[in-house]
Amino acid sequence: MTGAAEISWFSALCDDDYDFLGVSDPALASSLDHCRNIVEHAERNGFDNILLPSGYALGIDSIAFAGAVAPLLHHMQLLVAVRCGEMWPPQLARQLATLDHMLHGRLTVNIISSDLPGETLESGPRYRRTLEAMEILRTLLSGRHLSHKGEFYQFDLDPPRIACTNGAPPPFYFGGLSDDARDVAARAADVFLMWPDKVENIRAVLDDMRRRAATFGRTLRFGYRVHVIVRETEAEARAAARRLMSKLDDTAGEEIRKKSLDAASFGVRRQAEMRGEADDEGFVEDNLWTGIGRARSGCGAAIVGDPDQVLRKIEGYRALGLDAFIFSGYPHLEECGRFARYVLPKLEHAPLFPRGD
Structure with missing residues (x-):
């Protein structure tokens, strides 16, 4: 464990904010005002970055929202999620470069390998399309001429006038547990993102990803x-976890999980498996609680404890080699x-990745 970790928060653009999990509260619904308040609160509290998630069926658009809040920020970076399957890469490059200028170089990007709404591709071709999109974005965001002849995109194209402020693309954060996803990350990501898992499984995934990346130099x-x-x-933290789940109807929780277009992914299945491995209170290992996954299709577990326990858990993850953390909590x-x-x-x-001013 060396150097500083990047500590990020989460703005609930995808209708994922609750006082009681699974119980809708109009005051916590995804909106410009509510999500902006979270972003500004995170900057005032000294976070390094904040994830703006993206889900076609859920909440407000991440790129449009990033443009609205960028002028309000002075130090914090934005980690803007983009769903590659929904975007035409040259125009996406132009949008991202514009955001990078608005943020004075403080843009980071979470690449999501998504289907087009209304279309379903098998995993292999979908991830191959995502890899092409990432390669196209890197070229155009660097201000270089694009000559690309791929399976999904063919371009011979000059870049837009607007490229990233420092002449290099923003870092790409990317996650996924399937073999197809891991290969894309090894080839083209800067940060490989994981959802919660047991320590021994995290260690195995990191070892595998280091080997895969090394094969591509x-x-x-x-x-x-x-x-x-x-x-x-700790007693108060566990009580807060029980309170959060106290009004959840299992049928409503299942409906929430199914809303996501990614509800059947390999990573989501692993979150469900962890709930099956947990004890009667939902803990799958010390201080890692899986209850949240009962009403959430993606990241489905929480670190639960007193400040020292939470800190020890984070330090344990850092010892494995994790150094970028995206936290969230309810509300x-x-x-x-x-x-x-x-x-x-x-x-x-x-x-x-220190960028900008």
């Missing part, structure tokens, strides 16, 4: 996306403040 950084419930005592605004008060001051942290 590359190295990767590693990130971890996980929820957190931190309170002054996102309140838990952001708790994490910033109880844990963030004890962490050495800074942007993983």
Whole structure:
């Protein structure tokens, strides 16, 4: 474990904010005002970055929202999720370069290998299309001429006048557990993102990804996306977890999980498997609680404990080689403040890829 970790928060653009999980609250629905408040709160509290998630069927658009909040930020980076299957790569490059200018070079990008809405591709071709899109974006965002003859895209194209501010593309954060996803990450990602898992499984995945990246002469950084419930005592944290789930109807939880277009992915299946491996209270290992996955299709577990327990858990992950963390909690605004008060001051942290001013 060397250097500083990047500590990021999460803005609930995809209708994923609750006081009681699975119980809709109009005040917490995805909107410009609510999600902007989370972003501004994270910057005031000293976070390095914040994920703006993207889901076609859920909430507001990440790129449009990033354009709305970029002028309000002074130090924090934005990690903007983009769904490659929904975007024409040259125009996406222009949009991302514009955001990078608005942020004075502080843009980072979470690449999602998505289907087109209404279309389903098998995993292999979908990830091959994503790899092509990433290669196209890197070229155009660097301001270089694009000559690309691929399976899905064919271009002989000059770049838009607007390229990224420092002449290089923003870092690409990318996740996925299938073989197809891992190969794309090894070839083209800067940060390989994982959802929560048991320590021994994380170690195995990181070892595998290091080997895969090395075959292409590359190295990767590693990130971890996980929820957190931190309170002054472990008993209070566990009580908060029980309260969060206290009004959840299992049928409603299943409906929430099915809303995502990615609800059948390999990674989502692994989150479900962990719930089956957990104890009667939902803990799959020390301080890792799987209850959130009962009403969420993606990242489905939380670090639950007092400040020292949460810190130890993070330090344990860092010892494995994880150095980019994306935390969230319910409600996102309140838990952001708790994490910033109880844990963030004890962490050495800074942007993983310092960019901009």
